[in-house]
Structure formats: C-alpha cells, structure tokens
Amino acid sequence: MRDVILLAVIVGFFALTALYVRWADHLVGPDEDDR
C-alpha cells in the first residue's frame, strides 16, 4: 500500500509539473508564427 501511495506522489508531482509547463507557456505567449 505504501508503495502505491509513494509512486502516486512521484507521478502526481510530475503530472502537476507538466501542467506548470503549460501555464508557463501561456505566460510566454504564442510564437510569432502562430499568431
């Protein structure tokens, strides 16, 4: 059970960090070519 919780913490952290990348990209804004 502890293994499952700790692995979920690891995967959950990286999933949230992937969302952080998306948010930071929103901050950076679209490339000129995409506008």
Added chain:
Amino acid sequence: MSAPALVQLLVLVVLIGVTMGPLGRYLAAVYGAGDDGRAPGDRVFGPVERVVYRAAGVDPDREQRWTAYAGSVLAFSVASTVGLYGLLRLQGVLPGNPDGRGGVSPTIAFNTAVSFVTNTNWQSYAGESTMSHLSQATGLTVQNFVSAAVGMSVAAALIRGIARNRSGTIGSFWVDLVRTTVRILLPLATVAALFFVSQGVIQNLHGATPAATVEAVVQSIPGGPVASQLAIKQLGTNGGGFLNANSAHPFENPTPLSNLAEIYLLLIIPFAFTVTYGTMVRDRRQGRVLLGVMMGLWLATSLLAGFAETNGNPALDRLGVDQSVSVEQAGGNAEGKEVRFGPGASGVFASSTTGTSTGAVDASHDSFTPRGGMVPLVNMMLGEVTPGGVGSGMVGMLLYAILAVFIAGLMVGRTPEYLGKKVQATEVKLIMLYLLAMPLALLGFAAASVVTGTATSSIGDAGPHGFTEVLYAFTSAANNNGSAFGSLDATTDWYTTTLGLAMLVGRFLLIVPALAVAGSLARKQKVPATAGTFPTTSPLFGGLLTGVVIIVAGLTFFPALALGPIVEHLSLSEVAR
C-alpha cells in the same frame, strides 16, 4: 588559515585556471556544434550515440520548442525515479548482492530515488550497510551520470536561448543528454576513477570482509566499486558517497592529493561553463564577468570557512586549550575533522561542496564552529551559484544576470537588454517564479518541522544548533545539495517524505521557468547595442551582479540565519568572555 591550506587553495585556482579554458571550449563545441551539425568526437562517439538514438526512437536532427524540451526532461526524470524506486525495493531478490542486503524500505527508497534523480544525493541511509552492489552501480551511479547530464543540458538550452536570434527551438534534450553523458562525463570520469585507484581508493566487487581487531572485536571492512562512483560523484556535483562517511572515509579519500583532486573535480565543470557560455554567445568577455563573480564568491567563502575553522572554538580558548596550528598538531576546531586534512582544507572542501550542488563531505559540518558552519548554509541559500552545480549553477547565475540588468534598467529608466535581447515582463515574471520556488520549499517545510511534534523529536540538539540542523536539512534538499548537518534523525517518515518533496520542488520547479526564459529569449530579435545599453562586460556589472546575488538571499534568509548560527555564535562568544 594554515599555510598548507592556503597553498592548496592557490593550487586549486591555478589548476582550474589552466584547464577550464580547453574544457569550456570543448563543451561549447559539443553543445554548439558547427553549422554542418558536426561536433568533436563524432567519429568515436557517433556510432555509440546512433545506437542509443535508434533504440530510443529519437531523431537527433529534430530540435525542440522549450515546452517539448521541458516535457522531455520531465518524462525522462519520472521514468528514472520510478525505475530507481523499483530497483531499490527489489534489490533483495536481484543479483549483484554479495552481502545479502534486503529491499530498501518504501520511504527510504522514495527519498533515495528522488534524491539521486534530482542530483541531490541526500542519503537517509548508510551506503555500505543498505545498498547492494547492483543498486550502487546500475542505480545510483547511473543516476549520478544522467542527473548531471540533465542539469548541463538545461544550461546548454538556456545559453542557446540567449545566443540565438528569432529561433523557435532551443535544441534537442535527447541529443544534449546523450552527448553530455557519452562525450563529456564518461571519458572524464574514467580518467578520474583511474587516478583515484592510483591513490588507494578501492574498486572491486567483493562483499564486506570480516576482520578481527587487536581488541578481539570483529570489524566489517567494506568492499565495492568505490572509485568509479567517487569519480562521477565529484565530477557531476552529485555527492552521494558509496560509504556512509563519504569523503572522510580513507577508502573514499585516502590522501591529501585525492582530497585536492576531489575538490578540483567538483569545481571544474561549473567554472568551465563560463568559458562555454562566452564561446557560445561569441563574446568571451560575457563569460569572464560571470567567472569573476563566481570565483570571487567561492574564494571569499572558502577563506571564511577556512579561517573560522582554523581559529578554533572560542569557548575552548577560555579553558586554556591550545588550538594553535603547529608542526605537532593540525590545530583549530578539530572536532569532526580528519587529521589528514586539517581544519583549513576541510573548510575549503565544505565551501566548495556547498557552493556547487555536490554535498560530498570530508568533515562533519555539524561540528563546525557556528561561523564556519554558516558558510555552507549561506552558500546553498545563495542558490548555489558559487560556482554552482554542473549546469544548474550556470542557469542560476544567468538568471541573476538578467535580473541585475533589469534592476539596472529600472535605475536609469531604460528598457533593459541582455546581449541584445530586450528583458521584458515575461522574463522577469519567470525569473521571479524561479527565485521563489526554492525558498518556498525550504522555509515552508523547515517552519512546519519546528512546530510539529513528530519532526521536533528527531532534532538531536537543543537551542539554536537544533534549529540549524532542521534549517540545514531543508536548505540542502531544496537546493539539491545533499550534504547534511549530523544529529538530525532524517530517517523518519516525516523527513524522508518532506525532504523528498523539497528536492523535487528545488529541481523541477526551477528547471521549468529557466527553460521558459530560454524559449522566450530564443525567439526574440537581437537589437544592436546603443549608447544607452548597460554594458554587461564591465567590472561595474560584476559588482552589481554580486550585490543582487547576496541581497536576494539576504532578504530571504537572514531572519532564519539569525535564529540559528548567528545567535549560536553570539552565545558561544558570551561563554568565552
């Protein structure tokens, strides 16, 4: 500080000065590659790399946007963490286990997996009595290579972001990762491992050997592939020792020469990156300014730690204890020091290992005087930019440089530019996110730990020293350093999990905004310098940059330092009076 320690410092400066140029230019050639896409060593390393690319399904000619680059870093790191966690849990049923070690407990496996993937190498276990040789060699040592390569890749991507003009991409993470490992770290670590073997560092696949001492007690003499792990542990600014005593153990650091080589190895790539930077942006003066700031801060902190430890403990002066350095004794604050190295050299090692993100130790930082012990703490709180970990130090210093340019722009009322790139709200917001993540994890978890019963029961000493133990642990974790103040029992569920989370935040929540800055700058058009452009190659800029580094850390951490080492020093002086 004793004459031998000062000579050692001088030798280090000369060695670094002589070798960082060629190494830095080699790194630039590996990361920059010519217009024809060729890099040095293609004939030797190219076939090996092509096999890796084919096996991983990577197209080496395809560059990535910053988001794809960051996504690749995260994908590689989550796979590494889960894989290492599984290996540690299952080591008891796997081969390469001559001492019959059982599986590592879940929370220690979590802490260790996160620790080695984030290049922290905080160790909540004793290496020789916990890990199998398979775990050490294929788990921890492999992560020593690739976690260092991840940091260097991110630095290369940020430099490309600054150097390129109207580019949508910042390189390929997979190419950077493979090239860093194959063309830089593996060859250098091989040479270093052979040197360490020549000094007496052990390298074998034996289990522990029982030996009867003269007191008729059976002592367990450890065996294992120590030299190969030691080389990358120092070179990759990892710091996780094969043996529990780390570089204080005679099997892991047998001679003063091996001690000097260990310090040199942990400093050389971070300093060489300033040459890499100057070469890649085609203005070597830019790199020299960053080198001056890094070198100045490293020398200052090394001398501070060395002098503090050589001067000894003021409370012992009152008792008439002779702490002077002489031909008969190493002198100074001898507690927790190896007599082979002495207090001065131990201070230089402590400053170097915390100015980089290494965390290896050749003395007990817990036994340093409050002033001497504050140096490693402050080094880490500066964000480890003196000169910082492999890659991560360069990233931190470059972001500080952009911030310094922004502050200078505010002072003179002009739009700030750095190497022809306008620094605007986007970059400053991202740099703020970069700067806030580490203190948030550090101070947040440290504050929770000093008010939570389960956490305070792990503290080994009362008063300000006990507070410093907790502060040091989270400073080390959140900065991916890995060194520890002793006395704190960090093997409890609270500390293994919260320190693990602090390491994750301190690594990946800094990498993301750094790569975002790279992506944002890469696509900008360079503007020519005008009379109003603030020159970033002058000593004035070096001074401003040094001030920004110190002031940001000072404003963030001074209150916490005041409660720990500062009040401990004042109380020690009071006792001495």
